[in-house]
Amino acid sequence: MDLKTMKLYTNAHSRGNTILPLLKELDIEDQVEIIQVDYKDLNQPEYLALNPMAKIPFLEDQGSVISETPAIFAYLADKYIEKGFAPTLSDPKRGEYLKWLFFCHGPLTEFMDIKSLGISTEQIQERRRSLGFGTEETIYNFIKIGLKQANPYLLGHQISAADLFLAYWLIFAISFKIVPYLDEFKPFIQLIQQRDTVKGVAWIQAV
Numbered sequence: 001m002d003l004k005t006m007k008l009y010t011n012a013h014s015r016g017n018t019i020l021p022l023l024k025e026l027d028i029e030d031q032v033e034i035i036q037v038d039y040k041d042l043n044q045p046e047y048l049a050l051n052p053m054a055k056i057p058f059l060e061d062q063g064s065v066i067s068e069t070p071a072i073f074a075y076l077a078d079k080y081i082e083k084g085f086a087p088t089l090s091d092p093k094r095g096e097y098l099k100w101l102f103f104c105h106g107p108l109t110e111f112m113d114i115k116s117l118g119i120s121t122e123q124i125q126e127r128r129r130s131l132g133f134g135t136e137e138t139i140y141n142f143i144k145i146g147l148k149q150a151n152p153y154l155l156g157h158q159i160s161a162a163d164l165f166l167a168y169w170l171i172f173a174i175s176f177k178i179v180p181y182l183d184e185f186k187p188f189i190q191l192i193q194q195r196d197t198v199k200g201v202a203w204i205q206a207v
């Protein structure tokens with residue numbers, strides 16, 4: 001019987017890489033077919049019909065298409081909630097869990113994009129009230145305070161998909177020299193790097 005009921009469209013150069021260890025963490029690799037898509041093909045009608053954004057990754061599950069990486073994280077963590085990677089709907093920690101997922105996809109990604117475009121600190125400072133991330137300092141402070149309160153994970157003793165997403169994004173940003181490898185980030189990143197799911201994953205171990 002074919003267990004692969006879902007399809008993940010991705011490629012080895014994309015942020016789709018962050019989903020592969022999540023599949024291992026959830027122990028669902030046997031349920032997801034990985035489809036490698038070349039960037040140049042994303043504007044082909046067959047892919048545009050699935051994701052009109054012409055971007056990867058996206059996940060197909062029984063006719064539903066889920067694009068946006070954190071939506072895939074949240075969807076899979078909820079679908080397999082018994083694996084413990086998402087707080088349940090009645091758990092007050094769920095709000096904080098959502099906060100971290102949205103923070104990574106919103107302000108943190110916005111900040112990384114602005115930085116990689118070479119926008120100066122002065123320009124950012126001038127526009128800080130309209131920029132969703134505020135300033136470089138507020139972004140780092142938010143992460144530093146969250147990690148200081150982590151015990152050892154963002155929500156306490158139980159790891160969640162938000163820990164994985166934040167750690168993967170920080171590693172990605174540090175590798176590309178968009179974000180400095182601050183001492184305050186190290187214990188958390190090292191904690192995630194030690195997980196069996198990412199031991200052989202070169203880009204995760206690169207910082």
Ligand SMILES: N[C@@H](CCC(=O)N[C@@H](CS)C(=O)NCC(=O)O)C(=O)O
Pocket residue numbers: 013014015016039042054055056057067068069070
């Ligand atoms: N907002 C999307 C962004 C996805 C994205 O930018 N994907 C890039 C690869 S990391 C892509 O598909 N680039 C190909 C292109 O734009 O042609 C997400 O977070 O999942």
